[in-house]
Amino acid sequence: MPGPVLDFWFDFASTYSYPAAVRIGRLAAEAGVQVRFRPFLLGPIFKAQGWDTSPFNLYPAKGRNMWRDLERLCEDEGLPFRKPEPFPQNSLLPARVAVAGMGQGWGEAFSVAVYRAQFAEGRRIYEPATLAAILSDLNVEPKAALDAAQSDDNKLRLRAETEEAARLGVFGAPTFIITGGELFWGNDRLEQALRWARKSG
């Protein structure tokens, strides 16, 4: 019998998705919950709320707190942290690569590596060279993966995922959704989402 499934919706520009992406594998295994990585784009969803950039840029006091808060969280979790420049970074290309990789067995490892590249090493994740280096480290042929990412079919898949996120009520990232059930928003809710997923399974 299949156990409970938790969908992990994320955008690569999302700051709090970094600790979530790094932590979710271990925590889900401990909880006995299956996780599906669901990359999508926050941009169209923010636009529908009237925002043309990150709310952390639109509200500077909130933004200042977010950077310090993220730094403290990472310190408490023992995660390296480096503020990316620029912020937010265009997440379209890495999201397309991640979608292409989900069907090929390397999408999850790629996604975690993109977060580490951006938030631990301060690398520019919108540059194809950064993504190619990450793919090489995973023993994935970079040119084939980037070509697959930019195919029309794959572009439509990412668009459909973003529409699905909006349909499910996703308004930020990270978001965790128990299949057919509860939505949880934020890295702070990862443990709770896993507990509730296990109860529902």
Added chain:
Amino acid sequence: MPGPVLDFWFDFASTYSYPAAVRIGRLAAEAGVQVRFRPFLLGPIFKAQGWDTSPFNLYPAKGRNMWRDLERLCEDEGLPFRKPEPFPQNSLLPARVAVAGMGQGWGEAFSVAVYRAQFAEGRRIYEPATLAAILSDLNVEPKAALDAAQSDDNKLRLRAETEEAARLGVFGAPTFIITGGELFWGNDRLEQALRWARKSG
């Protein structure tokens, strides 16, 4: 030698300040940290950010999530919860009463009781009768307390507290500030703020 002090800044209309206010006494005692209750008004601070009501009303998707999230948090904490109507409620009068009570030994108990009245019992905390009933339960003479709350001196004290909050970079509630140091925003950060306060003491 005095130990570490953590200031707890709150507005009575703030939803997540309910679990924070109910939990902070026990958690601070366990951590060996002294807490000061600092009531203030979020309204002027939100206005400076361009908001004329709660961001949970301005962004409906966030608002829907907040109510369900708060309900789940209260369920997990064993706290009763009832959504207040209307929302947000005018917090001016209870804030003035709380400021008046801080110097008289009943301000903290009054503050916790106002949160319970609003979020556990669905009562209207802007009505003098609600506040009078809470004061009576605390063996405080309601008329004297309400008169003290509405005195010019006390009104100015609350205004000065709100200005101090803005000066310290407070942009939401609950906010926890270690004297002369770190600012932590949100009920989710209460435990972390206490840990950091203890380290700094």
